[in-house]
Amino acid sequence: MVASSESKGLQDPFGDPVYKAAVIDVLGAVAYGEVSAVERLTDDAKMAPSLEDKTALLAMAAAQQAKIQPVLDRLGELGVDAYAAMEPLREGFDAFHTHTRPSDWWESLVKAYVGDGLANDFYREIAGYLDEETRKLVVTTLEDSGRADFVVDRVRAGIEADHLIGGRLALWGRRLMGEAITQTQQIAATREGLSGLIIDDHLPGLDLGTIGEMLTRITQRHVERMGKLGLEH
Template sequence: MTSSATTESYRTAVTDLLGLVAYGELTAFERLASDSGLAPTLAGKAQVAGMAAAEFDHFRKVRTRLEEVGAESTAAMAPFVGAVDDFHEHTRPADWLESLVKAYIGDTLTADFYREAARFLDADSRAVVESVLEDMGHGAFVVEHVRAAIAADPKVAGRLALWGRRIMGEALTQAQQIATRRPALAALLAGLLVAPDAPANDDLARVGEMLTRLAEGHGARMASLGLSA
């Protein structure tokens, strides 16, 4: 990145990615806090409320990083409100099991997407993004409960498999819209904009290969839930 134009594009891409992550974490907090009310037990309610609290802590970390790079967090999040809100509106869970599958499939798919972009960030921004994507054991809770529900009523599996595929399709639709509307972020995802200290790897940067990896990860998580992809 030698030209001022390229440098400015990279800064825009970093702000975009951090803004997208920040708004994603903020809405995840809101959604999980609401979904905790669907839990049939106090233990489940507490578990999901804990997940919500963790998401808000993640939001604060990303907001701090936005301030460190000279961006105003509200302005950085604003371009992604429509796409993220549309995703949640189109994937509103009807019950407790659907909320669990969405938390597991949707959030981990989003995390994979962020990781793909984070590889091209500067070390400090990359560390922040990766830190908010760490698995804190919530996945195991979801897998246990979904598998138990399927064991109790095998017919549940078909409905939840369709639900998981719907979440995947909607996530890809919104990701494509974001990439179309935010060219600097799209360039970052394609490996065309990278930080000086980011590892260069053109093969991993190809969007087609990235989508393949996202699909493979989705299939593996569906299998772990006992669902067909």
């Protein structure tokens, strides 16, 4: 990830309406991503095979919920309605979740770790080009709340108990990768703030070529996550 825009000499980024629109898009996406994560963790808890697992997922959902308000507050400080900022991002996120609805507990675990990891990596990458305050807020909001360790532990144990699970989940992980890349590309291309920031060269070093490099790094991190789960990409 590159240094923030402050180190690139961008003195007053919010004086640029394209830059401000891009930040609003990013924060709107991050906020709605957290809302969506809370919903799905709560749903996943219903499939949990044990009370211990159910309680753990509900605790993670509560931790995700607590991260939403600071992003909503920041959007308000930027002079926009936070819910209006989130609304245009709903369709893309909801389409991804509709296309990748897990069929069982194991698929829900992999999706929570791999699917969310892909989306979060994209917004961390973009945030690396933004002002320090925005970057810190995005990174803090997307910090793991214990979900990664929980998922890795459960999935590895499941594969050890039944090796047939591994092959199925490896295919599931590849499907998640394809759907997530499609989603992030569509958001980057269709949101005026983000597309204007990239295409119109509002930040030094951020262009379509850089986006391609980002996707390469995101793909590598996906492979690493799959490896931690004991799955081949």
